[in-house]
Amino acid sequence: MHHTIPGGDRLDRxxxxxxxxVITAVVAPLLLFPEAGPAAVNAAFAFATGKFGWLYLAAGIAxxxxLIGLAVSRFGNVRLGGPDDALEFSYFGWVAMILCAGIGIAIVNWAWVEPI
Structure with missing residues (x-):
């Protein structure tokens, strides 16, 4: 069932x-018919946002x-790891990583939006 990939993890067929x-079924028609591709993608996007936009927002809000409910409940104080395990990162380290991740995703997002 599993095959080993040299220098990598095991492949789960x-x-x-x-x-x-699925990726081939979506990408191949877009490559074979480049004129019709944007219209098909725009139609799929319009359908998804028109019919399921509310679900996307509701899922995000929920x-x-x-998560806020978990944080303020008794589960917010549950320590992951053993009782004697030391913290891997300090509070400052976590804040710095979250800040850098936010800046990084903003750069990745706006890198292709800005030239448009």
């Missing part, structure tokens, strides 16, 4: 090949409310 098939 049940995950890899269906994923490859996730934020759920």
């Amino acid at each position: 049940r995950v890899f090949f269906p994923s490859l098939a 996730a934020v409310v759920f």
